[in-house]
Amino acid sequence: MLIITTIMSMILVNNYVLAQFLGICPFLGVSKKLDSAIGMGIAVVFVMVVATAATWPIQQILNSFNIGYLQTVVFILVIAALVQLIEMMLKKYIPSLHKALGIYLPLITTNCTVLGVCITNIDEGYGYVLSLFNAFGAGLGFLLAMILMAGVRGKLEGNEAGVPVPFRGLPITLITAAILSVSFMGFSGMFQ
Amino acid sequence: MTILEPVLIVVVIGFICAGILTIASKVFFVPVDETFTLLREQLPGANCGGCGYAGCDDYANALAADHSLPCNKCTAGGPDVAAALAEVLGVTAEAAEKEVAVVMCNGTHEAAKSLLEYTGMKTCSAAKQFFGGVNQCPYGCIGLGDCVAACEFDAIHICDGVAVVNRDNCVACGACARTCPNKLIRISPAKNIVVVQCHSNAKGAETRKACTNGCIGCGKCEKTCKFDAIHVVDNLAYIDPEKCKNCGMCAKECPTGAILNMRVKKAAPAKAEAPKTEAPKAEAPAAEAPKAESASENAEA
Known part of the structure; x- marks a missing residue:
């Protein structure tokens, strides 16, 4: 039950993009087309879970040496290496996804959602399994935000004529993101 | 000692990551098309988009995938790069015609009347x-x-x-x-060194009011040209680069000086010297090429 609540809360209430405003760069950058948005979302889900799986034990090592303050540095190091690894694997086995993600895959390295979820897991004192599910939920939340945004932007794309000239392009995208974010406020307090 | 321990631990973690990545780069190695690498090395890497592709990488990719594509598209590299690319692909390079940007305006501060004090x-x-x-x-x-x-x-x-x-x-x-x-x-094309330096489609009187260097569409150049190369369309003279022999007669005839002959410096109103002084060097070889075809050119010189 706790696991389901955690996942649902990460998707709807504490959505990393729409409620905590982390990871805006890929959210705005890759959400033009639905398929690349889904690809990016899935990549983030994957990276988040793998990064959590790797960083949680590392935090225990750091704690045992009493150097928990090195958390940020070490996590970034580990996540960067992981993303490189994943990039190599994608290039080998799913070249089309590798091409679709393009520059955004290396950008996951410095994506604050990934670092954010790793640090949150430690700060909240979650156990290993719960951490993994928390990361999974956070990734799904990111995926959901990407899909919603890509869907709305896809509809906008063909109907630029209805948008006032000064708002075309990035401004209307930011406004769309804001409205999406406001709509997610309706979920606040659903899960405790 | 307190600083050594954390440093060591971070270094060890770094080495472990490096080791994993090194192994992975062997395990997940993807052979890259060799021609692509070779082609990419020849390109200047300016990513200017002059070739019509998204960048040097994209052009090299396209060339590697389809060898029949023209290899002289790189405007930044010019004929040297075209030849190098052709060598890699094993084809003969067709030299691309050297082209340059031409600004169709000569509305200098003294010629063009200012409209407003712009401080934005x-x-x-x-x-x-x-x-x-x-x-x-x-x-x-x-x-x-x-x-x-x-x-x-x-x-x-x-x-x-x-x-x-x-x-x-x-x-x-x-x-x-x-x-x-x-x-x-x-x-x-860079060989065309007589250019109309105006882009105003307004009626002659209006153009004249706004700028003393503008083309007023009087048509004198059209009558002067022996090669049917210059025509006034929409109150603006246009030189057909195919037909123009660079004789410069139109530039001489033009009452407002809207046509610039870059060979005869005195025809150009004495403005914007700084970069122009370097220009004749480039034009010298360009000028030699078509000399056989126009007698009037020699007469003028």
Whole structure:
């Protein structure tokens, strides 16, 4: 039950993009087309879970040496290496996804959602399994935000004529993101 | 000792990551098309987009995938790069005609009447929002240097309120032409050294009022030209680069000096010297090429 609540809360209430405003760069950058948005979302889900799986034990090592303050540095190091690894694997086995993600895959390295979820897991004192599910939920939340945004932007794309000239392009995208974010406020307090 | 321990631990973690990545790079190695690497090495890496592809990588990819594509598309590299690419692909290079950007305006500060005291953002596209620019002529060069900012090759500068191309540096990538809000810049063959430096489609009297260097569409050049190369369309003279023999008669005839003959310096109003002084060097070889075909050219010189 706790696991389901955690996942649902990460998707709807504490959505990393729409409620905590982390990871805006890929959210705005890759959400033009639905398929690349889904690809990016899935990549983030994957990276988040793998990064959590790797960083949680590392935090225990750091704690045992009493150097928990090195958390940020070490996590970034580990996540960067992981993303490189994943990039190599994608290039080998799913070249089309590798091409679709393009520059955004290396950008996951410095994506604050990934670092954010790793640090949150430690700060909240979650156990290993719960951490993994928390990361999974956070990734799904990111995926959901990407899909919603890509869907709305896809509809906008063909109907630029209805948008006032000064708002075309990035401004209307930011406004769309804001409205999406406001709509997610309706979920606040659903899960405790 | 307290500092050594954390440093060591981070270093060890770093080494473990490096080790994993090294192994992974062997395990997940993807052979890259060798031709691509070779082609990419030959390209200048300016990513200017002059070839029509998204960048040097994209062009090299396209060439590697389809060897029948023309290998002379790289405007930044010119014939040298085309030859190098051709060697890699094992085909003969067709030399691309050297092209340069041409600014179709000579509305210098003294020639073009200013319309307003513009103190806003110093870009042409911003100034264009106010009554079509800072000068009375809405077609002319605004002179705030959007093209200068777009140029990767230091080939275009604002001299006396007008953009001037340094033909030595220009690689005809077209970045300036795409940026110019008034669409004043055209990419045309470098051999054509007689150019109409005006882009005003307004009636002669209106053009005259706004700028003393403008083309008023009188048609004198049209009557003078022996090669049927220049025509006035929509109150503006246009030189057909195919037919023009660079004789420069139209430039002599033009009552407003809107046509510039870059060989005879005195025909050009004495403005914008700085970059122009370098220009004749580039033109010398270009001028030799067509000398057989025009007697009038020698007569004039």
